[in-house]
Structures are given as C-alpha cells and as structure tokens.
Amino acid sequence: MNRNVGLLDRLFRVTLAGVFLYFFLYGALSDMVSIVALIAAGILLLTGILGMCPIYSLLGISSDKSKK
Helix, strand or coil: CCCCCCHHHHHHHHHHHHHHHHHHHCCCCCHHHHHHHHHHHHHHHHHHHHCCCHHHHHHCCCCCCCCC
16 A cells, blocks of 8 residues: 555545534534534544545545655
C-alpha cells in the first residue's frame, strides 16, 4: 500500500472528520444527513490516518511530496 496523501492533506482530512463527528454526536443535523456525515467522517479519518486514498490511486494523483 503506497502512500499518496501528503501531510497537509492528511491533517485537513482528520480535522474535517472531527467536524463531521461533532455534528453527528451533537445532533446539529437531521437524521439522514448526520448518518451521511458519520460515514464521510469514517472515510476521511481512515484515509487521513493511513495516508492512502483509493480515489487518488485510481486517478493517478499524489499529494505526498516526500517520495519525490
């Protein structure tokens, strides 16, 4: 599994996941939207922690500058 998500991108993903989790936990959104926010938070958190994004891989994109 090759990393293709850079540090700034990873920090942004984890921060955004935290915002989505906050909205889910405190009921700031309707039921359906909060479930979508929870799923999005899980995906963002997972890709942020692992440093690998499947969509980036499919498109041939990499924001990880450490390998270059």
